[in-house]
Structures are given as C-alpha cells and as structure tokens.
Amino acid sequence: MSIYSFLVAVRSDGQQLMSDTGETTSHLMGMFYRTLRIVDNGIKPLYVFDGAPPKLKSGELAKRFARKNEASEQHEEAKETGTAEEVEKFSRRTVRVTREHNEECRRLLRLMGIPFIVAPTEAEAQCAVLARAGKVYAAASEDMDTLTFDSPILLRHLTFSEQRKEPIQEIHLDKTLEGLNMDRKQFIDLCILLGCDYLDPVPKIGPNTALKLIRDHGTLEKVVEFIESDPKKKYAIPEDWPYQDARELFLHPDVRSADDPECDFKWEAPDVEGLVQFLVNEKGFNEDRVRSAAQKLQKNVKTAQQSRLEGFFKAIPKTEDQKKDLKRKHEEKVADAKKKKKEDAKTKKETKAKAHLNS
C-alpha cells in the first residue's frame, strides 16, 4: 500500500521522479527516506509484502481492475482534450504497482539491512501473526482489518515526517473489545457487516446500524435471519454473500507461522557500496545524500541493539469534543468505542522491541 501511495504522491511537474533512463524512482525515494526516518527514531522495522490475494477477493479485485481501465481511458482522453490539471489527475488514478516496483523495494531493503517477508496471502494477516507471537511490538498499517486478524496492537500513521498531519495512533485490540463489550467473534462479525474487502456491503447498513444489529442479535447468523424474516423488508442481503467464508478468512488466514525459519528476522548493517551502486549509479540519486543516509543506518544498527527504553508514546487525553467527533465515522466509530490512544508526533519515540511495518 505504501508503494502505491509513493507512486501517487512523489511527483514533480505532474510526473513521477525518474532516473535518466526514464525509470520511475518515486517508490524508492519514498521507501528509502521513510524507512531511514523510522530507523532513526529507534524502531526496527520489518516489512511485510502482500502475497496472492485470497479467492474470495477476486470479485472485488475485478471491480478495481475495471475502474483502473476506466481511469486509463479518461487519462488518454484528457491528454487529447483536457487541461494539464485533468491529465495529472487521471494520471494519478492510473497508477499501478508492478512486480518491478516490488522487487526494487525488496532489493532496497536488503541493501539497507532491513528484513522483510512476503506473506502467503494478505499482508495484514501475516502482520497480525507476527505481532501476536511477539516477533514485533505491533503491526503498523492504515487498515483496520489488522485488528480483525487479531493483531494485539495496531499503529496507524507510523511516519516520522516533520510535516505529518495525522498523529500516530496506537490501538489495542483488548481495549477495543472491552470498549465494545464484545468478544473477538462478534468483532469479526461486526467488521464483516461494516464492509470488508471480501464482500459487498449491505445497502443501508452503515456503521451505526451494523453495531446495533450485532448488539441486538449477537451473531451474523442471527442478523441475517432477522433481516430475511423482517416483514418490513428494510434491508436486503446481497445475492452472493458468503459471510461464513469471510469469517473463515479472518479466523484462519493463510499465513507463515511465526516459528517458521522464514520468520527468523535479522537487522543488519547496510551495504553502503551496494546502496551507492543501486541508488546513485543505477537510479541517479545524489551520492552525498545516499552516503549520509547509509551512515545513519549504520549508526543505528549499533545503538538500536541496546534499546533505550523510554516511554515510547505519550498519550494525549481525549476531549469530549474529540469523542463526539469520532461518533461520526465508520472506521472511527469502531475506533471510538475502541479506546484509541493518540500519540504525539513531535516527541521522540522508542520501541521496546521492534515495530512492524506493512508494505
């Protein structure tokens, strides 16, 4: 996901950054400096790449594919008749992450000495397993599904950029369940009803209604039964709506077990000359910048071992206003009952163990 956002956001004059041979470098630029920042803040990141999507997702993926093609057409059209702004707008929408982008990011991580794993399927699910097993301190992702996959802690907006808008959020699954007064099974059912990648949403059921339905009926089985037997026909379950399959994916996703040898991660010193070869010689990065970045990495490999444990995050108490605000939105609706802890970005942070990043 972050590769995607780098491709969309890292631009100049409406174009992605490129080497002199015309190859895109936006993803490397984004990866390199963000990872550097993270390491510089005492965190030892582990990246997780998405594997093959589960079959249940193919319907959704087909839709996205269609949308992407549509955007490409609009892009072509804009190039003929539209303004420069329109061309740029549609250009962003046509962005696709390729195998090459992925492989270059992995090569970059290897040279930086940062470990990664390619998940059998969903990266979020793999993140959750590793966090659950204590291989990492938390799973970092923008996706709430990470909690549904049973990660004990989710970090959102884990970036240490100076001009970051959103504060880092640390969300604990146990507190969330406590706040909702639900067990994990109900939470999974709630998330499915709320709308997940695997199933179409149920029309007219938004966050509030979803929460109420699960509260009133306890399980999705009962909710579906209620909806179908409702004489007023207020809601309609979509034709093809295999919620049991979705639930099964959340409960038993295809993941690499944490004790698998592949999950024996190591954080190593950067290969400075390799980085120079790759980023400077091949991609045209500025050599001084790359070398000083590599130096920072090297320094942190040493100091990171002797983890200085200070308070990692500083909690900011929620005001009543903020609570009200949260009532609105859907993910946040969940997050609301969920007790989230907002973190102050400006304070320096340390991880106890290792923070865990999702690609």
Place this chain on the structure above:
DNA sequence: ACTCTGGCTCAAGACGCT
C-alpha cells in the same frame, strides 16, 4: 429536528533552505 446513509470530490511523500 435529528440521525443515518450514500454519493461526491479531493488529495496523497520527504527534504532542506528561507
């Protein structure tokens, strides 16, 4: 009057100098 959903649009990263 209030609540809720759904449709719409937009913007999206990080650095370093001033």
Place this chain on the structure above:
DNA sequence: GCCTCTTGAGCCAGAGT
C-alpha cells in the same frame, strides 16, 4: 496468461425516524 489491491476525509443532499 494476464494483473500485483486504492483510500480516507470532508461535505452535502435526501430519506427515514
């Protein structure tokens, strides 16, 4: 054999209560 997945927030209209 192709093809590596957009997403969230803010705003507003309109239906439902």
Place this chain on the structure above:
DNA sequence: AGCGTCC
C-alpha cells in the same frame, strides 16, 4: 510555515 526540489 511555505515552497522549490528530489530523480
């Protein structure tokens, strides 16, 4: 904080 630049 704003803004040009990174490649």
